[in-house]
Amino acid sequence: MSTYEARLNALRVQLKKDQLDGFVVPICDEHMSEYVGDYAQRLGWLTGFGGSAGSAVVLSEEAAIFTDGRYTLQVREQVDGNNWQYVGVPQTSISDWLKEHTPAGARIGYDAWVHTKGWVESATVALKAKGAELVAVKSNPIDAVWADQPGKSDAKLMVHDDRFAGQSSAEKRAAVAEWLTANALDSTVISALDSVAWLLNVRGSDVANTPVALSFVLAHADGTADLFVAPEKVGDDVRAHLGNAVRLRTPEEFVPALKAMNGKRIAVDPDRAVAAIFGALKDGGATIVEARDPTILPKAVKNHVEQAGHRAAQARDGAALSRFLHWMGQTAHQGGLDELSAAARLKSFREDTGMLHDLSFDTISATGPNGAHCHYKVDEASNRAIEPNSIYLVDSGGQYLDGTTDVTRTIWVGPGSPTAEMKDRFTRVLKGHIALALAVFPEGTRGAQLDTMARASLWQAGLDYAHGTGHGVGSFLAVHEGPQRIGKFSGGQAGTDEPLQAGMFLSNEPGYYKAGEYGIRIENLVLVEEREIAGAEGRYFGFETLTFAPIDKTLVDVSLLSGEELRWWNDYHAKVLSIIAPQLDGDALAWAHEACAPLS
Structure with a gap:
């Protein structure tokens, strides 16, 4: 019997003691946080799932784990299908599943400190239709069987x-x-x-x-x-x-x-x-x-001090990332690197700034098929060697006192050349990134209205990606911050219907993922800014790009780029060079000049 099967059995024994026929387990804490402290990682402890979003339902005879499209591959690799059903959301909600699978008369437990009032109301209605009952527990039954559950942090403010x-x-x-x-x-x-x-x-x-x-x-x-x-x-x-x-x-x-x-x-x-x-x-x-x-909207609309601080943080972070990209270009093709060692080296470049407080999230260091997991998290079990002639994706960021960064670069590891398909997919992602970077839109525009711009080139080839295109970012705070978001509109999904305002930070991160082979994402952070347009009727906005590090030209099919897109590329890389060059020297500086040279 595996560790996770034993934990599932132990929970079922505890539920019987508590006179419950089932229990709902989200990734959540008392604050509805996206990322939670170790003490609240109940879903991961129970199932082995390492993603940041998901839930589970445990009944007497069956159990299901619920994840969205970002984790379709990951959940199947980490969670045993012999013990758990895989359920996709939002296609099937927990309430819908409970309504279908809960026996009449059952008592289904939940912890009121890790669920919203709205969820409780929805689940109550669904269970009532089956003659079942939703029951608030006095103490979480997982805590009763999690023998070595970590305590809450006592770190000082x-x-x-x-x-x-x-x-x-x-x-x-x-x-x-x-x-x-x-x-x-x-x-x-x-x-x-x-x-x-x-x-x-x-x-x-x-x-x-x-x-x-x-x-x-x-x-x-x-x-x-x-x-x-x-x-x-x-x-x-x-x-x-x-x-x-x-x-x-x-x-x-x-x-x-x-x-x-x-x-x-x-x-x-x-x-x-x-x-x-x-x-x-x-x-x-x-x-x-x-x-x-x-506090939500004032926190999202950054003041001039926060904007200036973020630019300073981005400048040093971009130079650190550029040093890493240069190092990868010098060493990766020789073999001997793996995802964990690359992530550690990138962290060391950020630490060399002398101003890094922490990473802003666990670095997504992904090579080959691991890159096809949108939100991959490398560990000792999943760690892969970075092999020559492969695609490597690194999504990372730093927490600095003056700003929070988040940037993704996808690079080709030689010495050979990428395939025509790889270059086509990368360039379509790049075209989407540029389209969003150049967007101009009237006051009142929502993120959902801009999302299609980033996907259009992929859609033309019958391709798409299963994550949002942009999220808000805090100021030395959460790397994912609402209320604004760029993504597909789905029944009022949080953030996509929020009007964008000047002063908001967002990510610009279209991608493409080929299961079992590779992943591609290009991410910069942007600032919503007001645009002065002669003769404009009303207020208009656009994006100031805030992230500056070279994008790998090896993966670009120049023939797919328009004149406007080429101008964006060349202007962007000229700005990258002006920002990072004063912070580099020696071989890294020479590399930066080559990496930022114009495309033609």
């Missing part, structure tokens, strides 16, 4: 200086207070970790690669706030920074504080607050007003 934030916490809290007053609200629950960090100008290290601290905030209409955080995590510097207007309270006081809101009007974000928060407020007699977290 750090002050995020105003010279990087561009606005004080007092000013941010005043803006939230003004919003509360205008909407006749007394307080709002801030439960998303990056929202807490942004509002209070603090950072942490409780989640790998994301500088946040496990905490909740109640922000009030008088400009004060209550911060619920473990006392040992707060040093004198943070206490002084927060001042008297931010009251420090323990995590154990959070639920009682919610239950003490009798008669108060409290705003809660249904997309970012777990069901347990709604339950505690309801039990306490508060009037709950569902509204988007008031």
